[in-house]
Amino acid sequence: MIVADRKPIQEILAMIKADKKILILGCKGCVTVCNVGGVKESEILASTLKIARKQQGNDIDIDVRVLERQCDNEYVAQIKDIVNDYESVVSLACGVGPQFLSEMYRGKKFYPGVNTTFFGGAVQHGIWEERCAGCGTCSIHDFGGFCPIARCAKSLLHGPCGGSSKGICEVNPDTICVWDAIVTKKMEAGEIEDLMGVKGFKDWRTSRDGGPRRSIREELIQGNI
Amino acid sequence: MSELKSGSNLEKVLKAGYFAFTGECGPPKGANVAILKEKFQYLKGNVDAVNVTDNQTAVVRMSSLAASRLMVEEGLEPNFQMVCRDRNRLAMMSDILGAHALGIRNMLCLSGDHQSFGNHPQAKNVHDIDSMQLIALVKKMRDQGKFLNDEVIDVAPKMFVGAACNPFADPYEFRVHRLANKITAGADFIQTQCIFNMDRFRDFMKKVVDMGLDKRCHILAGVTPMKNAGMANFMKKFVPGMDIPDDLINRLKGVDKKNQSEEGICFALEQIEEFKQMQGVAGVHLMAIEWEHKVPEIAQRAKVLPRPVV
Numbered sequence: 001m002i003v004a005d006r007k008p009i010q011e012i013l014a015m016i017k018a019d020k021k022i023l024i025l026g027c028k029g030c031v032t033v034c035n036v037g038g039v040k041e042s043e044i045l046a047s048t049l050k051i052a053r054k055q056q057g058n059d060i061d062i063d064v065r066v067l068e069r070q071c072d073n074e075y076v077a078q079i080k081d082i083v084n085d086y087e088s089v090v091s092l093a094c095g096v097g098p099q100f101l102s103e104m105y106r107g108k109k110f111y112p113g114v115n116t117t118f119f120g121g122a123v124q125h126g127i128w129e130e131r132c133a134g135c136g137t138c139s140i141h142d143f144g145g146f147c148p149i150a151r152c153a154k155s156l157l158h159g160p161c162g163g164s165s166k167g168i169c170e171v172n173p174d175t176i177c178v179w180d181a182i183v184t185k186k187m188e189a190g191e192i193e194d195l196m197g198v199k200g201f202k203d204w205r206t207s208r209d210g211g212p213r214r215s216i217r218e219e220l221i222q223g224n225i
Numbered sequence: 226m227s228e229l230k231s232g233s234n235l236e237k238v239l240k241a242g243y244f245a246f247t248g249e250c251g252p253p254k255g256a257n258v259a260i261l262k263e264k265f266q267y268l269k270g271n272v273d274a275v276n277v278t279d280n281q282t283a284v285v286r287m288s289s290l291a292a293s294r295l296m297v298e299e300g301l302e303p304n305f306q307m308v309c310r311d312r313n314r315l316a317m318m319s320d321i322l323g324a325h326a327l328g329i330r331n332m333l334c335l336s337g338d339h340q341s342f343g344n345h346p347q348a349k350n351v352h353d354i355d356s357m358q359l360i361a362l363v364k365k366m367r368d369q370g371k372f373l374n375d376e377v378i379d380v381a382p383k384m385f386v387g388a389a390c391n392p393f394a395d396p397y398e399f400r401v402h403r404l405a406n407k408i409t410a411g412a413d414f415i416q417t418q419c420i421f422n423m424d425r426f427r428d429f430m431k432k433v434v435d436m437g438l439d440k441r442c443h444i445l446a447g448v449t450p451m452k453n454a455g456m457a458n459f460m461k462k463f464v465p466g467m468d469i470p471d472d473l474i475n476r477l478k479g480v481d482k483k484n485q486s487e488e489g490i491c492f493a494l495e496q497i498e499e500f501k502q503m504q505g506v507a508g509v510h511l512m513a514i515e516w517e518h519k520v521p522e523i524a525q526r527a528k529v530l531p532r533p534v535v
Contacts, residue, residue, distance in 0.1 A: 154310070154336050154350070158357035159403040161336050162391035162418055162466035170465035171339050183399040192402060198361045198410045201314070201354055201373060 001030035001121065002094045003128045004037065004114040012045070012090060013052055015111040019060065019087040024049075024113070025079070025101070026066035027093035034128055036114050037092030039066050045092065045113065070097030076104050083108055119150075136206025136213065142194070144185040149202075151178035157199045159183065230367065230413060231385040233330035234302045235274040237535035238508075239414060239443040244501055245508025246529045247304065247416070247445060248272035248520055250296070252287035261292060265299045267517040271524040273532055274331055276416070276510070279306040283343025290320055294327040304387060305329045308337025313353040314362070314373055321366060325382030333387040333416065334359040357410050360388050364411030386411050390444075391418035392429035393468035401432045408442040415442055416510040419449040420496065421457075422468040430505050439505030446500045449512045450523065451489030454478045490523060497527045 016022055024042045031037030046062040053060040063086070067075045070093035083089065088109040091097040095116040102110050118130035133150035140147050149155045153171040160179035163170030167180045186192050204210065229236055238245050248268045253260050268275050275296060279289035293303035305324050307317065324332065336356040340348045354362065363386050365371060370381035388407040392400050404415065420426045426446070433439055451457045454477035461469040473492065480488045493511075500506045509529075513519050524530050 153339050153341075154355070155352045156336060156355045158355055158406060159399060160394065160396070162389070162394045163339070164395050165465055166395055171341050177395070180396050183396050187396075187398060192399075195399075196402065196406050196409070198357055198406075201358055204353065 001033050001119070002096075002116060003034045003118050003120045003130075004031050004094050004116045006036055006041075007113055007115055009048055009052065012049065012111070012113055016049070016060070016088060016090065021061040021086050022049075022063075023079075023083070023086040023089045024062060024064045025070070025089050025091045025093070025097070026064065027070045027091070027097055028066060029069045029071065029093070031093055031114060034122070035126075037094075039064075042066055042092055045090070067093075069093075070100055073100065073104060076100045080105075134207070135202075135204070136210075137203065142199075144182045144189075144191075144194075146178050146182050146185075148178055148182065151176075157202070159195060231330040231383040233274065233385045234535070235304065235331050236385040236413070238273045238533055241533065241535050243508075243533045243535070244529065245273050245443065245445055246271075246524065246527075246532065247274045247276065247508065247510045248517075249276040249278065249510070249512045249514075250292070250517060251278045251281055251515070252289060252292035254284070254286050256287060258295060261287070261295055262299060264517045265296060265301055267520045269299070269301050270532065271521050271530065272511070273508075274302040274304045276304040276306055276333060276512075279308045279335070279337070280311060280343070281306075281338065283310065283338045283340045283345070283348075285344060290324055290327070290329075293324065293329050297328040302331065303329055304331040304333050306333045306335060307359065308335045309352055309355055309359055310337030310340060310350050313351050317354070317359065317362065318366065318372055321363060321382050321384065322378070325380075325384065330383060330385060331387060332363055332384045333389065334363060334412075335389055356388065357406060360386055360407055360410040360412050385413050387414045387416060388412035389418065390415050391466050392420075392426060393418060393422060394466040397425075401429065401436060401438070404433065405436060405438055408438055412442055414507075415444045417445065417447040418466060419447045419512060421449075421473055422470050423496065423499070424470075425468060427503070430503055434505040439507070443507040444505055445508040445510040446496075446503070446506050447510045447512060448493050448496050448500075449514060450493040450516065450519065451477060451485075452516065453482065453485040453489065456489075490519070490526070493523065494527055497529070 024046050026037050026042035042064045046064050050062055069075050083105050090111045090113040092113040098110040098112045119132040120128050120130040123129050130150055135149050153169055154161055160177055164177040164180050167177055169175040169177045186195055250264050277289045277293045280286055289306050293305040296303040334356050340346055340350050363384050366382055367384055370378050390404045454474055457469050457474045457477055460467045477485050477488050497509050500509055
């Protein structure tokens with residue numbers, strides 16, 4: 001899923017400082033799963049902002065809605081009758097949400113209420129880790145089921161750098177050296193040869209380097225499926 | 226190896242079977258050519274080639290390419306270091322061509338320290354290709370006379386291709402395989418990370434010799450003289466991939482503070498003596514970090530002077 005972090009409350013307060021009536025718009029997709037932008041978090045944010053503004057002697061009216069998803073115009077359209085009741089909207093969806101909203105409701109201001117961080121999953125309750133860089137050419141199977149593009153700080157393709165120590169990455173003591181994990185697994189399996197040789201130079205056009213990407217599924221466009 | 230690949234002094238010295246002795250020079254944090262030239266004087270005549278570091282520890286310094294050229298002009302031979310952190314494949318190939326055009330004939334291909342350790346930790350890193358692929362790229366440009374996309378190069382860059390090896394990082398069992406892969410990719414010579422744990426390095430070199438890697442590549446052992454016990458402690462605690470045995474720290478601590486640098490140099494000299502005899506070791510790479518003025522003395526006392534003229 002797409003993982004996001006809360007934005008500091010002061011940052012959100014600064015965004016909405018001129019507004020008296022706003023909508024907090026949550027999302028039931030990834031941000032609900034990673035506990036940052038679902039029903040509960042939207043309501044907590046609304047209460048927090050109200051209290052903060054009250055303390056400033058500058059009361060604010062805040063409503064909360066939560067859409068099924070904000071990355072689909074079908075759902076984004078569901079606020080068309082109410083969106084003009086608000087001076088601005090704080091979206092708690094990933095970075096896709098405020099953009100789909102801005103594209104549909106051109107005259108309105110939509111603020112991102114979270115910082116979208118990575119594609120990953122929960123490794124334990126309350127901790128999420130990155131697993132995928134969305135490079136567009138998946139070859140996880142070449143690396144024992146681990147992705148060095150996303151998980152090695154230098155995206156190395158031929159083994160650990162000199163900063164790998166006791167299975168930990170030198171860049172962050174909380175991060176495993178993914179190359180240690182790959183090598184250990186391959187050595188245990190007697191498949192060290194898989195890691196030898198020079199790998200093909202990566203074609204980054206399928207990643208962000210090729211420009212913003214589109215995914216086209218003709219059969220869906222034609223309505224066959 | 227009958228024909229010279231780049232014709233560099235380092236290549237000739239190694240090919241002729243001499244025990245090579247290379248040095249290192251970090252470009253200044255500024256455009257201070259005078260200070261660079263002063264450092265050159267300590268190295269000139271005392272080493273076969275000098276590594277010119279490329280924004281080492283991810284701290285911005287004068288470009289390694291420019292400093293390498295300044296070195297050529299002063300009659301020293303540079304070993305131009307290039308890291309994958311700061312350049313994509315276009316910039317790399319362009320700089321490789323430029324390096325050849327400027328009279329540079331050795332290159333050391335590195336991944337590069339992560340920018341989070343440097344003085345611009347906010348920077349975006351590149352890592353378009355990695356050090357293994359950089360080795361293969363320089364070799365392709367030299368031997369096939371082609372760019373990565375197979376277009377023909379008009380006057381191919383001739384480089385003696387170097388790579389690094391850290392026998393002290395984990396996972397240890399894989400390190401010799403990674404070295405083998407770098408040699409297969411095209412490394413003509415290897416310079417190891419600073420060696421302090423001699424037991425481990427002896428074991429590593431045994432593996433290297435058993436696999437016959439020393440016959441396919443020239444391996445230079447990395448030596449850094451410790452200035453004092455504080456430096457040893459710092460490196461042990463804060464420099465990733467460094468293996469500093471307590472024995473060495475205790476040895477340095479065991480003498481008066483004012484004599485610790487001499488003790489550090491003595492340890493380095495003992496290491497160099499052992500490397501001269503060690504099977505598979507073709508030379509020493511002396512990294513006297515911000516201590517270039519000590520190189521003449523160390524070279525003299527290590528009995529590696531005069532340097533061969535090939």
